Amino acid sequence: MTIHLKNITMQFKDTVAVNRLNLTIPEGELVSLLGPSGCGKSTTLFMIAGLLTPTEGEIYFSGENVTKKSPEKRNIGMVFQNYALYPHMSVLKNIMFPLKMQKVPSNEAKKRAIEASKLVEIDHLLDRKPSELSGGQQQRVAIARAIVREPDVLLLDEPLSNLDAKLRLSMREEIREIQQRLNITTLFVTHDQEEALSISDHVVLMNQGKIEQFATPTEIYSEPTSLFAAEFIGSPPMNIFKDVSEAQLKALCPNVPFSNEIASIGIRPEDLLIKDDGLKVTVKLVETVGKDTLITVEHDHFKRFKLFVHKDEYIEQNGEYYVQVNPENMLIFDKEGQCIHHGGIHHEIG
Structure with missing residues (x-):
């Protein structure tokens, strides 16, 4: 039927x-x-x-x-x-x-x-x-x-x-x-x-x-x-970065061009990676979640957000780290809240 x-x-x-x-x-x-x-x-x-x-x-x-x-x-x-x-x-x-x-x-x-x-x-x-x-x-x-x-x-x-x-x-x-x-x-x-x-x-x-x-x-x-869909689906919820500057976007993901159409960026906790450079953050909380470790970090502009790391990776409480994301795993939303970039699909933004 x-x-x-x-x-x-x-x-x-x-x-x-x-x-x-x-x-x-x-x-x-x-x-x-x-x-x-x-x-x-x-x-x-x-x-x-x-x-x-x-x-x-x-x-x-x-x-x-x-x-x-x-x-x-x-x-x-x-x-x-x-x-x-x-x-x-x-x-x-x-x-x-x-x-x-x-x-x-x-x-x-x-x-x-x-x-x-x-x-x-x-x-x-x-x-x-x-x-x-x-x-x-x-x-x-x-x-x-x-x-x-x-x-x-x-x-x-x-x-x-x-x-x-x-x-x-x-x-x-x-x-x-x-x-x-x-x-x-x-x-x-x-x-x-x-x-x-x-x-x-x-x-x-x-x-x-x-x-x-x-x-x-x-x-x-x-x-x-x-x-709405990005924030509603997922546990823990997707990280949403609002009012992103060109420098912050370049730190998070050097390969994505900046545009005035960008209102916010969405990244799932499993898609953020600790790197040698990138967006500088401070670790505020370390939690064991099954086979992974969930860490809550803080940034001067974006406040707190979360990412997963492998359980064998040592993360220091209050330590400072750098995070980045692969452009394939970044979502970009315009001022109306519509997704203009996700995965391999990249609509014109600028």
Whole structure:
């Protein structure tokens, strides 16, 4: 199922939650809607689900206009943040419930529910009530209930936010495996960039009701098209150098020409290197991060920023060093916050 959103707008009184959004979700892909709180990602999902009707615009499922169709006529499966399980029903009856609403014969509904429970590995819990399950088990029940009706589209609204860190990791892997096994078009709403980047075919990065960038996880990390995307994606965040002088740019990267169009420069911590000359900095903090060492340095003009060094490289606290960057790893942004240089792509700047 291909999903196409055409000029979708959602306005609540004086607030425009989603603003003339255009997007095509390819068939069979898992696409994450990512962004800060209030960016419009859940509102977009609810419009696709039919739980909200757009103020303007149209929604198409494989060419069919479903803008005015009710949720039950869109053949979607949905997993909510709080799972929305019926506490008085057993796991089996919770999973069977959508089929009951479709008036599927009881024997067939039970058979399909058991198959769905096996897919998410909870077939040994079918007689229990939701209150007897862990958070991860409840999550699996919610997924089984969503897929039991064999939907064309699977919609997940912050499905892992109530789980602890370790369980979040395993559940996101399982969601990806299930999605690939079923080859079902899936939208996954999250504010967690690690989740989005790790399991998605494409990521929709949203900001203030609009799409900031739609790209693969690799592209959105390596080739952000805007200052917002560059700062939002990455942990630790990208270093942003503002009001860069010609001398400072030459110290950081001798091979990039200076231009008045340059408003700021972005460099990821892993792309800064300690050299014999360059931009002079003082080490303020040394942290061990897995196999690497993350150091926080200070510069008179740029204040504090971060870079990674190999764990075997000795870095002296309060020591003075020089840093540089390869021009292939530098991002340059204009005054509107648009990227005019990244990686091997260098638009004319001067």
